[in-house]
Amino acid sequence: MCGFAGWLRWDGAPLPVEERRALLHRMGAQLARRGPDDEGIYDDGVLSFVFRRLAVNDPAGGRQPLYDETGTIVAAVNGEIYNHAALRAGLAGRHAFAGRSDCEVVVHLYEETRDAAFLERLRGMYALLVWDREHRRGLIARDRLGIKPLYYARLRDGLLFASELTALLAHPDCPREVEHADLDHGYIGGEKYTAVNYDRVPTFVRGVSMLGGGETLSLGATGAGAPRRYWSLLPAIARSRETAPRAPETYVREYADLLDESIRLHLEADAPVGVFLSGGLDSSLVAAAAARTARPHCFSVCEATTIATGDMARAAGLTRTLGLPFHPVRYDRATFADELDFSLASLEELVWTMDAPRFAPELFFKFELHRYAKTVQPGLKVILVGQGADEFAGGYSTSFSSPRRAWRDYVADSLEPRVRAAAAAGERAHAPFHCEMLARLTALQSHNLWNEDRVAAAFGVETRVPYLDHRLVEFLAAIPPVLHPELFWNKRIVRDAARRWLPPDLTGAPKVLFWQADDTSSVHAIMAACARRVYPAFRESYLGRDSATTGRFDALHRRVARGGPATRGPVQRLLADMTFMIFERMCGTLHALEVPVPPAEPSRLRPDADWSPEGTALMSGRDAARARSTGGRR
Numbered sequence: 266m267c268g269f270a271g272w273l274r275w276d277g278a279p280l281p282v283e284e285r286r287a288l289l290h291r292m293g294a295q296l297a298r299r300g301p302d303d304e305g306i307y308d309d310g311v312l313s314f315v316f317r318r319l320a321v322n323d324p325a326g327g328r329q330p331l332y333d334e335t336g337t338i339v340a341a342v343n344g345e346i347y348n349h350a351a352l353r354a355g356l357a358g359r360h361a362f363a364g365r366s367d368c369e370v371v372v373h374l375y376e377e378t379r380d381a382a383f384l385e386r387l388r389g390m391y392a393l394l395v396w397d398r399e400h401r402r403g404l405i406a407r408d409r410l411g412i413k414p415l416y417y418a419r420l421r422d423g424l425l426f427a428s429e430l431t432a433l434l435a436h437p438d439c440p441r442e443v444e445h446a447d448l449d450h451g452y453i454g455g456e457k458y459t460a461v462n463y464d465r466v467p468t469f470v471r472g473v474s475m476l477g478g479g480e481t482l483s484l485g486a487t488g489a490g491a492p493r494r495y496w497s498l499l500p501a502i503a504r505s506r507e508t509a510p511r512a513p514e515t516y517v518r519e520y521a522d523l524l525d526e527s528i529r530l531h532l533e534a535d536a537p538v539g540v541f542l543s544g545g546l547d548s549s550l551v552a553a554a555a556a557r558t559a560r561p562h563c564f565s566v567c568e569a570t571t572i573a574t575g576d577m578a579r580a581a582g583l584t585r586t587l588g589l590p591f592h593p594v595r596y597d598r599a600t601f602a603d604e605l606d607f608s609l610a611s612l613e614e615l616v617w618t619m620d621a622p623r624f625a626p627e628l629f630f631k632f633e634l635h636r637y638a639k640t641v642q643p644g645l646k647v648i649l650v651g652q653g654a655d656e657f658a659g660g661y662s663t664s665f666s667s668p669r670r671a672w673r674d675y676v677a678d679s680l681e682p683r684v685r686a687a688a689a690a691g692e693r694a695h696a697p698f699h700c701e702m703l704a705r706l707t708a709l710q711s712h713n714l715w716n717e718d719r720v721a722a723a724f725g726v727e728t729r730v731p732y733l734d735h736r737l738v739e740f741l742a743a744i745p746p747v748l749h750p751e752l753f754w755n756k757r758i759v760r761d762a763a764r765r766w767l768p769p770d771l772t773g774a775p776k777v778l779f780w781q782a783d784d785t786s787s788v789h790a791i792m793a794a795c796a797r798r799v800y801p802a803f804r805e806s807y808l809g810r811d812s813a814t815t816g817r818f819d820a821l822h823r824r825v826a827r828g829g830p831a832t833r834g835p836v837q838r839l840l841a842d843m844t845f846m847i848f849e850r851m852c853g854t855l856h857a858l859e860v861p862v863p864p865a866e867p868s869r870l871r872p873d874a875d876w877s878p879e880g881t882a883l884m885s886g887r888d889a890a891r892a893r894s895t896g897g898r899r
């Protein structure tokens with residue numbers, strides 16, 4: 266996990282060099298957790314940027330910015346180029362490499378093409394900048410799936426860019442008016458947030474844009490171009506209509522081969538690697554495949570919901586079978602609200618971390634899981650996760666929280682409305698699940714990948730997502746629609762491929778969304794306790810004593826204080842409104858504040874070595890009875 270931030274200025278009147286350096290250090294300070302190991306600066310008066318590095322590959326020789334042999338081409342790369350060994354071999358003899366860094370291939374590939382064509386050869390996750398200092402032209406680009414973020418803002422006389430919104434806001438010229446249309450309003454117990462936008466990736470600030478996955482933007486000494494797409498899923502979808510179907514087993518075998526290669530490549534690092542193991546199919550497959558060549562530490566959330574659904578039992582059983590270090594971490598109301606000493610400063614840190622007015626159970630739990638992992642394994646720099654396995658393989662066709670009887674019900678309930686909406690917008694007709702794939706591309710960037718990136722960056726950890734290797738995604742999109750009901754219903758293609766690594770109790774485990782169960786009252790109790798603890802300090806710091814706004818907040822807080830199931834809505838609303846006001850203040854004042862980002866505090870969470878599926882102290886109601894009767898299995 267690295268990051269960069271800076272600007273391109275074409276008005277011919279750059280700031281004095283001392284001011285430029287000071288401003289770059291301010292922007293870089295906001296990326297300090299993301300890149301804790303080193304800082305490098307490039308500044309030629311037209312292009313100025315700072316790079317913060319997390320040293321994962323070639324710690325000694327991989328410093329950035331990167332340069333070609335003559336110093337003419339300069340680059341900054343946040344991410345990993347997984348096919349760098351093959352690319353390096355192809356460049357050997359024509360180019361001299363300064364070190365072993367995977368990112369150095371970017372400089373030499375651009376050196377040969379001098380345009381965006383080299384991006385088609387990269388396999389990985391990245392946000393990058395390349396600049397030809399002699400001809401004063403270059404580009405910024407983002408990986409195909411949008412795993413790594415890259416913001417930009419157009420100014421009258423230049424362009425700002427940064428890996429995080431806070432780094433962009435540290436520049437005094439950055440726009441900072443909150444975009445209300447982008448806001449999420451709390452959290453719900455379902456598959457998505459209440460305001461998932463499938464059309465575009467939000468930034469929450471008017472005048473600030475996010476470069477889309479698979480897009481590049483050209484840079485020059487006199488201006489910047491419009492975003493241009495260098496990758497799309499549409500060619501793979503077109504192949505699905507042009508190719509005769511093969512036997513389903515053939516697709517399963519080829520998918521397993523591609524996934525096997527992807528996991529192997531994602532394990533490459535000169536630093537310790539771990540796995541976030543939910544106990545579900547996707548992360549279990551990653552852990553099992555990784556265990557053949559590595560011994561990653563596995564971290565799991567031990568909460569009433571994850572016990573009730575059987576996920577904890579499966580995670581424990583798998584790590585025991587594989588002989589992997591296992592870290593079940595206790596999550597309950599008392600621990601999260603009281604022992605963590607959750608406060609206004611805690612909520613502000615989360616909003617700051619997320620680059621967004623968001624606070625929901627999933628990101629909160631993952632944020633604290635990263636903190637715990639770094640506390641017990643300080644050298645840990647890479648975490649593999651199962652994110653992205655569902656979106657393109659039918660993972661949401663049926664699940665624990667949204668059960669359906671057959672593929673046709675999934676199409677009728679979830680996909681046909683999207684098909685009709687696409688037709689109404691004049692888009693080309695696609696098979697229903699292809700419409701879903703295209704929509705999920707944006708949804709991933711808006712939420713899942715956003716959350717994974719930000720919570721990991723807060724602790725100097727790089728999250729890797731082997732299911733989102735673009736070759737895997739293209740492979741799934743190219744499967745003929747006639748086979749979708751067979752291969753994508755209940756994610757059959759992944760389940761059958763997983764038999765290469767996993768036993769039947771894991772390949773047959775139902776899809777369970779994180780923290781979802783019959784009874785989610787334990788999770789909402791955590792959120793309610795956090796809201797109650799934060800509000801008094803929030804009221805003092807953010808609200809006027811006699812304003813109508815204060816009265817509205819007070820009324821919400823009184824409803825939250827009553828407790829009970831009826832408070833779920835008020836808790837969501839109170840947390841959403843508090844995070845919005847924190848975000849709004851952050852946007853308005855960051856440029857005027859000296860805000861060094863302190864190192865992350867160590868975790869106060871405890872390992873939960875004593876849990877068992879029958880241990881109902883964390884559970885209540887239907888989930889406890891269900892766990893007792895099934896031994897944690899369904």
